[in-house]
Amino acid sequence: MRILYFSWVRQKVGTAEEAVALPADIATVATLIDWLKSRGPGYEAAFENLKLIRAAIDQTHADLDASIAGASEIAFFPPVTGG
Amino acid sequence: MIRVQTQDFDIGAEIAALTSGRTDIGAVVTFTGLVRDVTLELEHYPAMTERELERIEAEAHERWMLQASLIIHRVGKLSPGDNIVLVVTASAHRGDAFQAAEFLMDYLKTRAPFWKREGEKWVEARESDDEAAKRWEK
Numbered sequence: 334m335r336i337l338y339f340s341w342v343r344q345k346v347g348t349a350e351e352a353v354a355l356p357a358d359i360a361t362v363a364t365l366i367d368w369l370k371s372r373g374p375g376y377e378a379a380f381e382n383l384k385l386i387r388a389a390i391d392q393t394h395a396d397l398d399a400s401i402a403g404a405s406e407i408a409f410f411p412p413v414t415g416g
Numbered sequence: 417m418i419r420v421q422t423q424d425f426d427i428g429a430e431i432a433a434l435t436s437g438r439t440d441i442g443a444v445v446t447f448t449g450l451v452r453d454v455t456l457e458l459e460h461y462p463a464m465t466e467r468e469l470e471r472i473e474a475e476a477h478e479r480w481m482l483q484a485s486l487i488i489h490r491v492g493k494l495s496p497g498d499n500i501v502l503v504v505t506a507s508a509h510r511g512d513a514f515q516a517a518e519f520l521m522d523y524l525k526t527r528a529p530f531w532k533r534e535g536e537k538w539v540e541a542r543e544s545d546d547e548a549a550k551r552w553e554k
Binding site: 337339340341389392393394408410411412413414415416 | 460461468489500525527528530531545
């Protein structure tokens with residue numbers, strides 16, 4: 334699965350994109366975040382406050398409790414600030 | 417129609433292109449967002465940005481009687497006074513174009529994956545933008 338990071342989430346994680354092989358029990362965006370946080374301090378810092386984290390599954394906005402079954406691309410980013 | 421681009425846009429030329437050859441348009445509303453005070457750098461999520469802008473535009477066409485519409489959003493480095501975003505809506509009568517333009521901006525501000533940075537500091541999302549978008553919830 335491809336994981337993308339944008340804005341300060343990207344900076345804290347330290348990479349814009351990575352491919353990961355997920356354990357079978359990772360079923361939702363929230364459990365994916367928990368798993369990512371176990372991978373190092375950068376991830377922990379990025380996902381410290383989940384109120385500031387938005388997610389997209391295959392380029393569509395998704396809630397943190399959404400299922401990631403069948404997804405090929407998950408993105409994490411802060412609330413958007415365009416316009 | 418939607419476009420994400422680094423270069424500037426010409427509002428007059430965009431309106432002319434949108435209305436050229438059309439006799440069914442009675443109202444054109446445009447909103448232009450400009451960079452205020454600071455130098456900005458805009459990051460975005462390329463593939464999703466286009467998809468999200470298309471979704472927002474399609475929703476506006478479902479809700480209002482629009483003859484045509486256009487969203488242009490710039491990315492990259494922008495200076496104070498630069499154009500950053502353009503929304504154009506065209507309808508038979510003004511009501512639909514006015515409302516749809518406001519809707520498009522409110523949804524773009526809260527849903528399109530762009531992030532502004534001022535120097536090293538990321539601009540924080542504003543609650544007032546969320547409130548503005550909420551009034552369109554059905």
